[in-house]
Structure formats: C-alpha cells, structure tokens
Amino acid sequence: ALRSALERAEAARALNALISLNPHAEQQAAQVAERLAAGELLPLAGVPVVIKDNLNLRGTFTTCGSRMLEGYLSPYTATAAQRLISAGAVIVGKANMDEFAMGSSSETSAFGPTLNPWDHGRVPGGTSGGSAALVSAGVVPLSLGSDTGGSVRQPASFTGVYGFKPTYGRVSRYGLVAHASSLDQIGPFSRSAADLALVMGVIAGHDPLDATSLNAPASFQGAQPLPSPLRVGVVTESLQGNTPGVQAALARMLTALESLGASVQEVSLPSTAYAVAAYYLISTPEASSNLARYDGMAYGVRAAAPEVGASMGAARARGFGPEVKRRILMGTYALSSGYYDAYYSKAMKVRQLIAQDFARAFERFDVLVTPTSPFPAFRVGERSGDPLAMYAADVDTVAVSLAGVPALSVPMGFEEIGGNLLPVGIQLIAPALADERLIALAGALE
Ligand code: GLN
Numbered sequence: 001a002l003r004s005a006l007e008r009a010e011a012a013r014a015l016n017a018l019i020s021l022n023p024h025a026e027q028q029a030a031q032v033a034e035r036l037a038a039g040e041l042l043p044l045a046g047v048p049v050v051i052k053d054n055l056n057l058r059g060t061f062t063t064c065g066s067r068m069l070e071g072y073l074s075p076y077t078a079t080a081a082q083r084l085i086s087a088g089a090v091i092v093g094k095a096n097m098d099e100f101a102m103g104s105s106s107e108t109s110a111f112g113p114t115l116n117p118w119d120h121g122r123v124p125g126g127t128s129g130g131s132a133a134l135v136s137a138g139v140v141p142l143s144l145g146s147d148t149g150g151s152v153r154q155p156a157s158f159t160g161v162y163g164f165k166p167t168y169g170r171v172s173r174y175g176l177v178a179h180a181s182s183l184d185q186i187g188p189f190s191r192s193a194a195d196l197a198l199v200m201g202v203i204a205g206h207d208p209l210d211a212t213s214l215n216a217p218a219s220f221q222g223a224q225p226l227p228s229p230l231r232v233g234v235v236t237e238s239l240q241g242n243t244p245g246v247q248a249a250l251a252r253m254l255t256a257l258e259s260l261g262a263s264v265q266e267v268s269l270p271s272t273a274y275a276v277a278a279y280y281l282i283s284t285p286e287a288s289s290n291l292a293r294y295d296g297m298a299y300g301v302r303a304a305a306p307e308v309g310a311s312m313g314a315a316r317a318r319g320f321g322p323e324v325k326r327r328i329l330m331g332t333y334a335l336s337s338g339y340y341d342a343y344y345s346k347a348m349k350v351r352q353l354i355a356q357d358f359a360r361a362f363e364r365f366d367v368l369v370t371p372t373s374p375f376p377a378f379r380v381g382e383r384s385g386d387p388l389a390m391y392a393a394d395v396d397t398v399a400v401s402l403a404g405v406p407a408l409s410v411p412m413g414f415e416e417i418g419g420n421l422l423p424v425g426i427q428l429i430a431p432a433l434a435d436e437r438l439i440a441l442a443g444a445l446e
Pocket of ligand 1: 103104152283
C-alpha cells in the first residue's frame, strides 16, 4: 500500500499538494508489519495517510507553508499524528497549505499554490488544500488537516471529499502549530463517512498535553442511534448568494434527509450575519500573539543585523508572506489600547451571541444544514489579490468555529462551470459533543 501510495503521489506531483515525503515512512511500514506479525490488531494497519504541514512529526521538516520555518526539523510528534501511527497508519508525507493556515485557497504557501484535482486551473480551497487534494486524487484514503474557520470543510467541498471539524477540544492540538488557539481543531478528510468514524475513533479523546482537550469518551465505532424523527433546520442566512449548483446540491441534501424520515424547517441564526467580521477580529489577535514567537531569535529564520530589533524586523520581513503580515498587523491593531473595546471586545460579545443562536436552534433541531461554501472552487488567482473577497469565502463556515460545535462537509454532487464538473459540498452541523451522531448521519445518507 505504501509503495502504490508513493507511485500515486508521484503521479499527483502536478497538483503541488505535498511539501515533503516522510523519510521514515518505510521504517514505519516495517514496524507495522512486525506488530501485525506479533499478533497485534491495528485499526489502520498499513493505511497510508498524509498530514498537513503544520503538524509536527518527529524527524520531518514542519514548514507551515512558510519560509519562516525553513530548516525547522520537528523534535516531537503531534498527538493526533502519534495516535495514527500507534493505530498502524503510515505517514507518507506532509501536505501543502496556506502559510500558517491563513487563507481559503492554498495559494499563500511559500511553496506555491496547490491545484484542484478536478480542474488544474482552480484552487482546492484552503487552508488544508493539500490534504484535501491528495484524498480527492486517490493518493491516500485519509489525511489530516486543521480547521480554524473552515479550513477542512471548505477544501473538502471544493475537492469532493468528506471533511470533518470536530467539537472544539475533541482532538488534541498538541503539536499543531497554533494559528488561533480558541478556534483551531484538527480534522480528517476521507472518501466515506465510515472512514471518518474510523479515523476519529483513533485520534479523538483526552490528552493531558493539551489543556483545552475535553475529557469526553469517544465512541465512534459501532451503531449510533439517530433521533427519530430527525429534526433538521436549514439556516435561513445561508440561502442567499449561492450559485445555482450549490442551491441544487442543498435541495438534494434536504430531499435525502427527508427520505430518511427527517422533518425539515427553516431556522434563522440572526447573529451569524456578523460571523465573518467577528471571526477576523478574534482570529487575527490570537494569531498576532501566537506568531510573536517567530522573531528570528527563539524561533524562525535568523536575519543578521547590527542590533536585535533590526534583526527581528528583518527576520519577519523575510520570513512571512503578505497575508501573514496583514493578519499580524490587523490583530495587533484590534488588541491595542484605545481599539480593544471597539474591536476585540465587541467581537467577543458577537461570539457569545452566535453561540446562543446555535444553542437556541439546537433546542428545536438535531442537525442544522447550510452549504459549505456559496460557490464551488474558484480560479487560481481569482481572489488572491483581494483579501476581503477571500475572507468572504468563509461565510458559511466561521460561525460554527466561533460556536465550537462540530460540522461536516458532505460531497453532494457537482456544478458544471465552463464545461467542467466542480464538486459541491453541503455542511451538516450538530451540537457540541454530538460528533459521533453527525458522522453516523452522513453514513446513513450514503
Ligand atoms: N479562511 C480562514 C482564515 O483564513 C480559515 C482558515 C483556517 O480554518 N485555518 O482564517
């Protein structure tokens, strides 16, 4: 399996989806063979997987798609990656991504853009575009990405695979390079709901190394009873501004849910109208403080200059790309004295209101439905010159992240644009800790 995954990875080279191969993959595969020979039962025995390049894997370079981390060799392994290895998976390589997981297209990587396997002129979505493209192109059956405001769900939608953002705290963030710590969650990509359940069963669960890790039992294996009748709420605010193909995919999803016996009604989440604004006023302050460590002294590429301040400045000027710089500036601004109350603290209040909108909706509904994105994959370069147009791509995913609830992008067919079929995903959202039920529902829809 490893060898054929490596062959397929070679074939997929044109997608620019991998930053590096894991030099220890053969050795990992040999260890799996030994453990199997010793009679161990391994849920992911020999399964080739890829992880996003913001996850530390001992003995590999972890770049976060940035020049800033040039030469950084991980001295330790992220918990989620370690759990994959313990379950018998073989980590084939590290996937391309937007620099420090900031973007919606996988174009901001210092290693060049990743391309969409369905149309090489289009983006795979972001920021986990490499992880999504490699599953979509059949290079590996499973991969890990990270989702701060949609970075697993949106690329899953753009590439026609499943992508799951767990409840905040369900998967340990230990070893995931931080973007916005109160939002970051590691999540898997797969080609079936059953595979999502399999990988979540492996990576979810308490980890003493992550102080925000939840101590909830993970029960992804075995039958998950679905509420009957299932009460489905379609979010009113997500019905505007979609392409015809996205609208059609949403209609197909609702029909499929109804054929499972679900009742479908509209529900309004009024505060989600402010979700994109609140998200960028919360994520950029967190990012500006998380990225302060890359000063070329303790962390990051070093730049020679006559004194320390100039050296730090030079390291940042050289190490970070324009989007990362923009985020650090925005975040620092929103946190600065005189602006904190006007921006950051207001955004935190909006975050509360959004969480309350979801809580209220989940009193009446078991699952909420929206498109994952208002449109299918856009063209390479189409939005990269306009940060606001790029941020607008997150309109359907960021509210979920602010509320900390689990959500899944389910592939729901295609939209034909310019003679090409482009995948379209629909987002299913569940209350906190209902991750198992959400994946089971996606399984029932297959
Ligand atoms: N597009 C969003 C951002 O740029 C989400 C990124 C992510 O989920 N990592 O912040």
